[in-house]
Amino acid sequence: MYTYINQEHSALTKILDNYPTQVDAALKDIKLDAQNWLVLATGSSINASRSAKLYMENIANIHVQIEEPFNYTMYESVSRNTDLVLGVSQSGQSTATIDAIEKVSRQRSVNRIAVTSRPDTELPAACDTTLDILTGKERVGYVTMGFNATVLSLMLLALRFAKQSGTIDSTQEKAELNEFANVIGRIPDVIKNSEEFYAQHKQNMLTPRQYTAIGYGATVGTAMEFQTKFVEVVRYPAGGHDLEAFMHGPYLGIHKDDVQFYLVTNAQQVVLEKMAALRNYEANYIDNIFTINLGRNQDTGRHNSLNLGAVDDPFKAPILAVTPIQLFAWLITNDHGVDLGHQIFTDFSEVVHNKTTVQDYV
Numbered sequence: 001m002y003t004y005i006n007q008e009h010s011a012l013t014k015i016l017d018n019y020p021t022q023v024d025a026a027l028k029d030i031k032l033d034a035q036n037w038l039v040l041a042t043g044s045s046i047n048a049s050r051s052a053k054l055y056m057e058n059i060a061n062i063h064v065q066i067e068e069p070f071n072y073t074m075y076e077s078v079s080r081n082t083d084l085v086l087g088v089s090q091s092g093q094s095t096a097t098i099d100a101i102e103k104v105s106r107q108r109s110v111n112r113i114a115v116t117s118r119p120d121t122e123l124p125a126a127c128d129t130t131l132d133i134l135t136g137k138e139r140v141g142y143v144t145m146g147f148n149a150t151v152l153s154l155m156l157l158a159l160r161f162a163k164q165s166g167t168i169d170s171t172q173e174k175a176e177l178n179e180f181a182n183v184i185g186r187i188p189d190v191i192k193n194s195e196e197f198y199a200q201h202k203q204n205m206l207t208p209r210q211y212t213a214i215g216y217g218a219t220v221g222t223a224m225e226f227q228t229k230f231v232e233v234v235r236y237p238a239g240g241h242d243l244e245a246f247m248h249g250p251y252l253g254i255h256k257d258d259v260q261f262y263l264v265t266n267a268q269q270v271v272l273e274k275m276a277a278l279r280n281y282e283a284n285y286i287d288n289i290f291t292i293n294l295g296r297n298q299d300t301g302r303h304n305s306l307n308l309g310a311v312d313d314p315f316k317a318p319i320l321a322v323t324p325i326q327l328f329a330w331l332i333t334n335d336h337g338v339d340l341g342h343q344i345f346t347d348f349s350e351v352v353h354n355k356t357t358v359q360d361y362v
């Protein structure tokens with residue numbers, strides 16, 4: 001896992017270097033007036049889709065609906081407005097995602113794009129075209145590099161769609177690519193700063209009653225991935241929340257010995273104030289409050305801030321916001337003495353059929 005986190009910079013650079021070849025292959029024959037995109041994904045792939053959604057909608061002037069595929073297949077109706085469907089699955093082998101794509105195919109004639117690291121698998125076979133996230137198979141099931149590769153690939157898909165459909169021109173496309181290059185170029189520093197921050201604070205991060213992350217806007221997807229990653233590897237109670245949603249119930253479940261992370265990005269004043277009000281309130285009752293700050297203002301004082309420098313476009317911020325979370329999950333697990341190489345629940349997939357074949361994780 002640690003090795004893959006450290007490969008994020010090269011993996012994302014490769015994706016950017018391949019632009020627009022891989023996205024053009026995915027967009028081949030896709031109708032350029034598609035306005036209502038449906039994304040079907042689960043686990044880290046739905047968290048990645050949620051992280052990319054606001055960028056996609058904003059750059060391409062589209063609406064992106066994101067659904068858990070099993071519930072979608074079993075209970076939801078296919079909207080007659082849906083004009084493009086994306087199945088997002090790093091392995092290409094999540095059965096629910098494949099089933100949901102097939103349901104849409106049975107009911108409506110819409111273009112289907114598979115977003116995956118494995119173009120040779122069942123999901124791409126069920127779709128018209130494939131967006132290869134260019135990482136190859138991630139051999140560790142607790143995905144990190146592939147998560148961020150999925151986020152960037154989805155953003156670039158929408159960027160190219162925006163260009164091809166005439167929503168933006170070549171100059172704007174180039175400016176966006178420069179901004180992506182700049183953000184990706186910061187990943188090594190984010191890793192270095194996060195490791196130093198962890199070394200400084202680790203005694204306060206190791207044994208809480210529960211871990212919590214709170215985000216808004218695009219980093220709600222990051223907070224969801226926090227929950228997935230911390231539950232998967234740290235294996236303590238962990239929750240990832242939307243800022244407002246945390247104020248409607250979850251705030252009642254806190255304990256003095258919790259660890260909370262606040263994800264701060266550039267935002268309207270009203271959003272920043274709402275976040276500050278919550279964080280200040282919680283700090284009266286919880287000792288260990290941490291902030292991952294990608295906003296414009298340096299944060300000092302009692303909130304233990306990891307100041308990573310601003311990402312001007314908050315919709316691109318998820319690319320950097322998730323890396324400290326992945327690192328903390330790994331570092332805490334390591335300090336707990338858990339050997340992630342030792343597989344647990346090895347018969348799970350065979351029993352519940354969540355993948356088309358049992359994954360040979362290391």
Ligand SMILES: O=P(O)(O)OC[C@H]1O[C@](O)(CO)[C@@H](O)[C@@H]1O
Nearest residue numbers: 042043044045089090091094141
């Ligand atoms: O992106 P995929 O391959 O569809 O996987 C979705 C989720 O399923 C898992 O592989 C576990 O089954 C998770 O690690 C992952 O987040």
